[in-house]
Amino acid sequence: MTDIQTTLALLEKLIAFDTVSRNPNIAIQDFIGHYLDDHDVQWLTIDYVPGEKRNLFATIGPAVDGGLVLSGHTDVVPVDNQPWTKNPFQLEIENDRVFGRGSVDMKGFIACCLALVPYFKSLNLAAPIHFAFSCDEEIGCHGVKPMVNEMSRTLPQPAACIIGEPTLGDVVNAQKGTVTYDTVITGVEAHSSNPKRGVNAISFAARIIEKLDKVAINLQHECYQDQSFEPPYSTLNVGTISGGTVKNIVPSLCTIRWECRPVPSVDYQSVLAEFFDFQDRLDQEIKALDGAASVQTKKINEVVGLSASQFNLAETLALQAANKNATKTVSFASEAGIFQRQGLDTVICGPGSIDQAHKPDEFIELSELEAYLSFLKKITLLWQGHHPEWPVVI
Numbered sequence: 001m002t003d004i005q006t007t008l009a010l011l012e013k014l015i016a017f018d019t020v021s022r023n024p025n026i027a028i029q030d031f032i033g034h035y036l037d038d039h040d041v042q043w044l045t046i047d048y049v050p051g052e053k054r055n056l057f058a059t060i061g062p063a064v065d066g067g068l069v070l071s072g073h074t075d076v077v078p079v080d081n082q083p084w085t086k087n088p089f090q091l092e093i094e095n096d097r098v099f100g101r102g103s104v105d106m107k108g109f110i111a112c113c114l115a116l117v118p119y120f121k122s123l124n125l126a127a128p129i130h131f132a133f134s135c136d137e138e139i140g141c142h143g144v145k146p147m148v149n150e151m152s153r154t155l156p157q158p159a160a161c162i163i164g165e166p167t168l169g170d171v172v173n174a175q176k177g178t179v180t181y182d183t184v185i186t187g188v189e190a191h192s193s194n195p196k197r198g199v200n201a202i203s204f205a206a207r208i209i210e211k212l213d214k215v216a217i218n219l220q221h222e223c224y225q226d227q228s229f230e231p232p233y234s235t236l237n238v239g240t241i242s243g244g245t246v247k248n249i250v251p252s253l254c255t256i257r258w259e260c261r262p263v264p265s266v267d268y269q270s271v272l273a274e275f276f277d278f279q280d281r282l283d284q285e286i287k288a289l290d291g292a293a294s295v296q297t298k299k300i301n302e303v304v305g306l307s308a309s310q311f312n313l314a315e316t317l318a319l320q321a322a323n324k325n326a327t328k329t330v331s332f333a334s335e336a337g338i339f340q341r342q343g344l345d346t347v348i349c350g351p352g353s354i355d356q357a358h359k360p361d362e363f364i365e366l367s368e369l370e371a372y373l374s375f376l377k378k379i380t381l382l383w384q385g386h387h388p389e390w391p392v393v394i
């Protein structure tokens with residue numbers, strides 16, 4: 001079989017596992033493990049939720065420091081309430097497009113990595129290629145954290161990392177982070193015929209939202225901008241609000257979920273200090289009305305961004321392998337910053353377009369998979385420094 005035939009055969013199997021993030025991912029990791037066993041590749045799993053969710057870390061070549069990690073997540077987003085015209089968990093090829101949930105985000109990437117195992121093995125690698133296949137990326141990039149911790153403790157310490165999220169093969173060296181908060185307003189219930197007997201949580205929520213919108217404008221006009229991003233400033237968005245029960249009860253609870261996407265190198269905590277000062281004042285004000293009332297904000301999740309750095313080996317090699325002369329930036333979230341904080345030179349570079357990710361009838365162009373297979377081969381050769389036309393890099 002050719003590499004692309006092997007890739008498609010593997011992708012068909014990978015798509016058939018319903019690995020929506022709410023489901024366990026043991027079965028798909030077992031499948032990958034058996035495939036690696038068949039090719040005599042060392043691998044191990046690192047649990048995120050024992051018995052339910054796990055990461056898989058594999059090493060091709062010697063188990064030494066200085067390897068290159070190929071990183072992808074095995075979970076996918078749900079298909080509920082999406083108008084699919086095809087079975088999301090059955091690969092289908094039509095007009096040179098490969099359809100299926102996860103085809104582009106990001107089982108296509110994982111299939112490419114696996115299909116090239118025999119190729120990687122044939123190179124007699126001096127520095128290892130690793131696979132780091134995670135879980136629970138789509139619901140906040142939590143799952144990968146135990147694997148990254150393990151990498152710093154007992155596993156060989158790799159030098160660089162390629163995150164295979166869809167970038168159409170472009171080399172992405174910077175990415176905004178995402179910080180998610182809940183602001184919870186606790187008021188006091190009362191009959192609406194005499195609202196003064198209660199404390200209206202929704203009314204206080206309105207003032208919170210007004211302030212968040214003002215901070216968002218400040219971010220746009222007063223704070224540091226990075227023109228490589230679209231938009232070039234840190235953003236803030238109020239996503240959901242919930243509160244109240246019926247119209248004739250003064251509501252005692254209102255929750256606002258909002259997020260900030262800071263450009264890398266911006267200290268978002270200082271940027272948000274203005275909001276938290278306001279929130280503290282509002283908390284005092286509501287407590288003055290009733291001691292049981294409060295306005296509080298808690299951080300729900302944080303995904304660190306990827307910062308461009310002056311020397312990034314992954315960037316240098318990926319640009320050569322992809323035959324590109326400029327890097328790009330993206331605003332969607334990924335695990336890239338987590339690997340970078342671990343000391344790995346990291347870029348995002350994967351097959352297919354993010355425009356098709358998370359959508360009904362998700363697909364990846366066959367040509368994207370083919371191009372990516374050749375990218376992976378080139379970067380591996382560069383990594384080893386064995387290609388006669390390219391300088392030795394190790």
Ligand SMILES: [Zn+2]
Pocket residue numbers: 073105106137165
């Ligand atoms: Zn993804």
